[in-house]
Amino acid sequence: xxxxxxxxxxxxxxxxxxxxxxxxxxxxxxxxxxxxxxxxxxxxxxxxxxxxxxxxxxxxxxxxxxxxxxxxxxxxxxxxxxxxxxxxxxxxxxxxxxxxxxxxxxxxxxxxxxxxxxxxxx
Amino acid sequence: xxxxxxxxxxxxxxxxxxxxxxxxxxxxxxxxxxxxxxxxxxxxxxxxxxxxxxxxxxxxxxxxxxxxxxxxxxxxxxxxxxxxxxxxxxxxxxxxxxxxxxxxxxxxxxxxxxxxxxxxxxxxxxxxxxxxxxxxxxxxxxxxxxxxxxxxxxxxxxxxxxxxxxxxxxxxxxxxxxxxxxxxxxxxxxxxxxxxxxxxxxxxxxxxxxxxxxxxxxxxxxxxxxxxxxxxxxxx
Numbered sequence: 001x002x003x004x005x006x007x008x009x010x011x012x013x014x015x016x017x018x019x020x021x022x023x024x025x026x027x028x029x030x031x032x033x034x035x036x037x038x039x040x041x042x043x044x045x046x047x048x049x050x051x052x053x054x055x056x057x058x059x060x061x062x063x064x065x066x067x068x069x070x071x072x073x074x075x076x077x078x079x080x081x082x083x084x085x086x087x088x089x090x091x092x093x094x095x096x097x098x099x100x101x102x103x104x105x106x107x108x109x110x111x112x113x114x115x116x117x118x119x120x121x122x
Numbered sequence: 123x124x125x126x127x128x129x130x131x132x133x134x135x136x137x138x139x140x141x142x143x144x145x146x147x148x149x150x151x152x153x154x155x156x157x158x159x160x161x162x163x164x165x166x167x168x169x170x171x172x173x174x175x176x177x178x179x180x181x182x183x184x185x186x187x188x189x190x191x192x193x194x195x196x197x198x199x200x201x202x203x204x205x206x207x208x209x210x211x212x213x214x215x216x217x218x219x220x221x222x223x224x225x226x227x228x229x230x231x232x233x234x235x236x237x238x239x240x241x242x243x244x245x246x247x248x249x250x251x252x253x254x255x256x257x258x259x260x261x262x263x264x265x266x267x268x269x270x271x272x273x274x275x276x277x278x279x280x281x282x283x284x285x286x287x288x289x290x291x292x293x294x295x296x297x298x299x300x301x302x303x304x305x306x307x308x309x310x311x312x313x314x315x316x317x318x319x320x321x322x323x324x325x326x327x328x329x330x331x332x333x334x335x336x337x338x339x340x341x342x343x344x345x346x347x348x349x350x351x352x353x354x355x356x357x358x
Contacts, residue, residue, distance in 0.1 A: 022176070027219075030170040037160040040234040041176055076158065093176050096156065097238040 009046070009065045016109055017044060020102065023092040032068070032083040032091075038076050039069030041093045048089025053082045070094055070114065071121040074103075130154050134182050134233075135206035141257060144249035153243070157233045162226040168209065171223045175213035177236040181205050184230025185292065185304060188222040198313040202227070202304065204292060211254050212261070214240060227304065272316050275355065280315040281325045282354035285335065289344050299336070300344040307340070329353075 023046055033039045035054065043050075045066045052060040059081065062068070072079045073096055085091060102108045103115065131142065131154045142150060159182070162168060168179055171191055181203055188201045188209075200222055203209060209224055214237055244251040271280055285302070293300040306314075312322040329335045334350050336343040344350060 022174075024174040026174075027172045028170055030173050031167055033160075034162070034166055037162075038158045040158050040160070041236065073158065093174070095176060095236040095238055096158070097236050097242070 013113075014046060017092055018046075020098055020110060021092050021094050023090055025090045026085045026087055028087055030085050032085055033079060035080060035082045036078050038078055039073050041095055042070035042073050042099060043068045043083070044092040044094060046090040046092055048091075049086050050089060050091075051084045051086065053084070054080060067094075067117060070099065071118055074099060074118065131157070131233075134180065140180070140206060141208060141211075141250055141253040143253065145247060149243075149247065153235065156239055157235045159231065159233045162230045162232060164226055164228050166226050168224040168226070168232060169220050171221060172219050175210050175218075175220055175237075177234055178211055178214060178240050179209040179224070180233040180235070181207050181209070182231045182233055184232075185227040186224050186230060186232075187227050187310075188224055190222050196313075199306075199310050202288075202291070208257065211257060214254075277315065277317045277321055278325050278328070278353060279355045280317070281311075281322065281329070282350050283356060284311065284315050285329075285342065285344060286347070286350055286354055286356075288342070289347070293344065296343070298345070300347065302342045302344065304342075305340040 021044075026048070032043055032050070045062055045064050045068075047064050050062040050066070050068070051058065052062060062083075068083060069079060071077070073094075099114065102110045103118075105111060131150045132147075134140065142153060145153075157180075162184075168186065169175065171189075183205050185202055185204050186209070187199050188203065189197045190200050191197050203224075210220075213220060240250075244254070271283060275283070288302045288304060289300045292304055293302050295301075308319055308322055308326075312319045315322070326335070326337070329350075330337065332346075332349070334344070334346045334353070336345055
């Protein structure tokens with residue numbers, strides 16, 4: 001699935017990302033976005049699992065290290081999948097304002113990482 | 123694949139008296155470019171009680187119910203918001219998790235602006251902060267009124283008050299009556315005034331027999347607003 005990008009999460013990389021973006025552990029089951037919508041944030045799974053469906057059919061269970069929605073968020077493109085988060089899953093929220101700030105600063109330590117993801121999807 | 127919705131803030135129902143009403147054209151266009159607009163189908167949730175808020179939701183079309191689930195699993199409708207209203211503004215400042223679940227009652231269109239953008243906008247334009255304070259104050263006033271109502275009024279008065287409030291927010295004038303087409307179930311209405319289903323049904327029947335309201339399926343028509351005001355024991 002081209003909407004999904006997996007990155008190898010070293011503890012150093014997690015530390016870097018979470019210093020820019022907040023992370024939270026979900027207490028209840030909740031939809032992150034529905035099929036056909038533009039995600040309101042990018043999501044990076046730090047721990048736990050997220051269920052991916054397409055046309056109400058289960059497509060994949062995502063574990064730590066998957067990045068979702070960044071390309072669609074920055075390009076205002078509807079996503080072709082639904083994502084539902086399970087309780088006790090820890091997710092890092094990549095908000096649009098901070099993402100744009102990072103992508104406007106080539107000196108930023110996360111610049112290359114997000115640039116690579118966006119170019120891979122373009 | 124359908125294209126993402128791109129409704130402009132210039133044509134939003136909240137443009138006239140919403141939190142961005144004092145901004146100039148360029149600032150409104152900047153919000154339009156930054157925000158994310160999505161459509162939610164009936165029953166889809168914008169956010170769930172206990173999850174982390176990360177921005178502000180502006181409702182541009184449709185109705186959304188805010189519900190709170192108690193420890194017994196019982197769901198209560200706290201509020202119904204419609205086009206022009208905002209959600210998530212309280213959480214912008216408290217950093218607390220959402221205390222309620224927001225669910226689309228019909229097909230709705232909702233814009234989302236992330237927290238960082240809103241906070242920076244408030245720094246640049248204090249009018250936005252003042253408008254949010256105004257909104258929070260009105261919300262607090264409404265919550266106090268509701269609390270007083272639950273303590274001091276009987277079920278008949280509370281039902282009359284609920285019907286008047288639904289008329290004020292969602293009523294459409296239709297000849298000699300007001301049409302309130304929210305398609306609320308009796309159970310949902312009962313939770314809104316803190317009573318049992320049976321009690322609600324009994325009082326709805328009483329209101330109908332008195333010629334104050336009419337019902338066609340789940341659509342309620344208010345026929346005699348003056349009498350309803352009298353029964354609600356309030357004076358606007």
